[in-house]
Amino acid sequence: MLSTPSLRTSEAATTPTNPASSIMPATVPIHPRIRTLEDYHTAYRRSVEEPDAYWAELAEPFTWRKKWTQVRGGQFSPEGTATWFEGAKLNITENCLDRHLATRGNKLAIIWEPNDPKERHLRLTYRELHQEVCKFANVLHNLGVEKGDRVCLYMPMIPSLAIAVLACARIGAIHSVIFAGFSATAIADRVNDAQATFVVTTDGLNRGAKQIPVKRVVDEALEHCPSVRKVLVIEHLGWPVNMHEGRDVWYHEEAKDAGKSCPAEEMDAEDPLFILYTSGSTGKPKGVVHSTAGYMVWTDYTFRNVFQVEENDVYWCTADIGWVTGHSYLLYGPLLAGATTLMFEGVPTYPDAGRFWQVCDKHSVSVFYTAPTAIRSLMAAPLDNVLSYSLDSLRVLGSVGEPINDEAWYWYFQHVGKERCPVVDTWWQTETGGIMISALAGITPSKPAHAGLPLPGVQPVLLTQEGQEIEGNDQEGYLAIKAPWPGVIRTTYGDHERARQTYFQPYPGYYFTGDGARRDENGLYRIIGRVDDVINVSGHRFGTAEIENAINQNPHVVESAVVGYPHDVKGQGIYAYVICRTGDVDTEADRHHVEASIIETVVAEIGKIARPDKIQIVSGLPKTRSGKIMRRILRKVAEGETSSLGDTTTLLDPAVVDEIISGKK
Structure with missing residues (x-):
């Protein structure tokens, strides 16, 4: 159940139709596009040799209240400062919505596919989306949300989430979306770090065969969040919930008298657009901050060129808006480009492992962007789940979140793309704002398990551990970027020193990605994993x-x-080595109980997505005499490479390694 009044099902919703009901006339400013390999090389050369002129040309077609005085400010330095389009004034929602109304007002902006295939899907044109965003923005204004306030959103994948995000941007509030799978403790940590004054949530959510009481989780979190003044609740499942008097309000009640017009707040180019929390090598998630203008230009540019999206395409990114992929390539990038974007509430295996492909056929999806984890999980199901659908509408396939292995790449290319759709294996990070290294669909070279060539504006280098650049091809090293691009992280919220130390201090003059990479004989990049204490689980x-x-x-x-x-x-996967209190794990039953208890603790503190896959109870950990844990040894044991552990003589107790090896799961 959705309470937003104008969200409706169309009588024609049961039959696939071409969503592009209007074509952009020649009078609308045209964004430059890369169409050939020669275009790519020309664009890349210009982006390096004439970056100011190059990005000024690309930024020109957007709607600006005031143009910039300087395209780029600052370079990578130990302070970690870089600015883009200084002095410019704008609002990103005018570029996502308002500027499309004259030419694309009746074109579908969002198609929403529900969790249950038996339910009706919803469709919003650009004109309808504009009205709903304005109405939501007026509700926020009426409840006291002002420019610069932080608004946290903990919601399922329903149109109201997209509308709420855009409504925040409309009035200049900084949105921070929290994936609706994190625990109450994780929510509280993020709300408190952002000092959010406002939370938007729903009564509950659907996720496959499960229904989850979202509002109850939020209530538990907010017991520890004194900064929150108001909670706006959207009715989705029709569940009764506890409404905290004086704090909680229903959206459908507040929206009754809200107008469908709301002037967009004028924002500075470098004003923060959103905070998105991501894990690092320390125990506390960091709030990555992206600015308004640079992020806008970068997401639009990368979306148009990587996917080669055309006016009549139906584009589907399967990511949740709670992750950066959903921000950049489900919401902002497609809407900036005037595309039709599909939003999915469910999971790839419900009600069966053919759901993705059923949705592709149902809505004539032409560009499909998903994660290797999803692909690998669907590979394990009977092939009939794919072969039962034609997938004739597909034109481009994409992969995101982690390096895609060869087997998954070939399965995706052969069975989903029918060996006719180019696969773009995109590498980027929450901190980069958008895609950095990738093939451009059908334009630049593509190779299984390789991200490919850098996009124009991206200058990757391989470094030695000491920070020396490694020249030539067929080389391996630490991946860094040696010049700013418009979508680069601006800071970590409330703690710029952390951003400086994490990204700019390790190798002065570079942005350090934390990834290792290999450059093949043709200059194509392959990401080979993290080089810091970060684990990439299903792309997160x-x-x-x-x-x-x-x-x-x-x-x-x-x-x-x-x-x-x-x-x-x-x-x-996550492999945990755990020392327990004496007497707690004396029997096998005790061990099972403790392992289950540990999993419950992790789920309660972070969420199910972080639960350990393997837990090994040990009596000690391999530590140096100074007390440092030698994780290199633990990784080798977890990977089963116990024959190449290296030197263990510096350990305080080398015998503990033998015990860990003998007890490996």
Whole structure:
């Protein structure tokens, strides 16, 4: 159930139709596009040799209240400062919505596919979306939300989430979307770090065969969040919920008298657009801040060129808006480009493993962008789940979140793309704002398990551990970027020093990605994994310290160490080595009980997505005499490479390694 009044089902909704009901006339400013390999090389050369002129040309077609005085300000320095389009004034929603109304007003902006295939899908044109965003923005204004306020959103994948995000941007509030799978503790950590004054949520959510009481989780979190003044609740499942008097209000009641017109707040180019929390190598998630103008230009540019989206395409990014992929390539990028974007409430395996392909056929999806984890999970199901659908509408396939392995790439290309759709394997990060290294669909070289060439404006380098650039092809090293691009992270909220130390201090003059990479004989890049204490689980990054901190909250635990190991579906799994209190794990039954208890603790502290895949109870950890845990050894054991552990003579107790090896799961 959706309470937003204008969200409706069309009588024609049961039959696939071409959503592009209007074509952009020649009078609308045209964004430059890369159409050939020669175009790519020309664009790349210009972006390096004449960056100011190049980006000024690309930014020109947008709607600006005031033009910039300087295209780029600052370079990568130990202070980590870089600015784009200084002096410019704009509002990103005028570029996502208002500027399309004259030419694309009746074109579908969002198609929403519900969790249950038996329910009706919803469709919003650009004109309808504009009205709903304005109405939601007026509700926020009426409840006291002002420019610069932080608004946290903990919601399922329903149109109201997209509308709420855009409504925040409309009035200049800084939105921070929290994935609706995180625990109450994780919500509280993020709300408190952002000092959010406002939360938007729903009564509940659907996720496959499950229904989850979202509002109840939020209520638990807000017991520890004194900064929150108001909670706006959207009715979705029709469940009764506890409404905290004086704090909680229903959206449908507040929206009754809200107008459908709302002037867009004028924003400075460098004003923060959103905060999105991501894990790092420490225990506390960091709030990545992206600015307004640079992020806008970068997401639009990368969306248009990587996917080669055309006016009549139906584009589907399967990511949740709670992750950066959903921000950049489900919402902002497609809407900036005037595309039709599909939003999916469900999961790829419900009600069966053919759901993705059923949706593709139902809505004539032409560009499809998903994660290797989803692909690998669907590979394990009978092939009939794919072969039962024609998938004739597909034109481009994309992969995101982690490096895609060869087997998954070929399965995707052969069975989903029918060997006719180019696959773009995109590499980027929450901190980069948008795609950095990728093939451009059908334009630049593509190679299985390789991201490909850098986009124009991106200058990747391979570094030695000491920070020396590695020249030439067929080389391997630490991946860094040596010049700013418009979508680069601006800071970590409330703690710029952390951003400086994480990204700009390790190798002065560069942005350090934390990834290792290989450049092949043709200059194509392949990402080969993290080089820091971060685990990439199903495309989502978790710091080992964050998970260890959660495990250590368990009353049975004395100490823990967490590493990543190869996982057939997730890419990396979480392997936890745990020291327990004396007497707590004397029997096998005790061990099972403690392991289950540890999993419950992690789920409660972070969420199910961070639960350890393997827990090994140990009597000690491999530590140096100074007390540092040698994670290199733990990784080798978890990976099953016990014959190449390296030097263990510096350990305080080398015998503990033999015990860990003998007890490996």
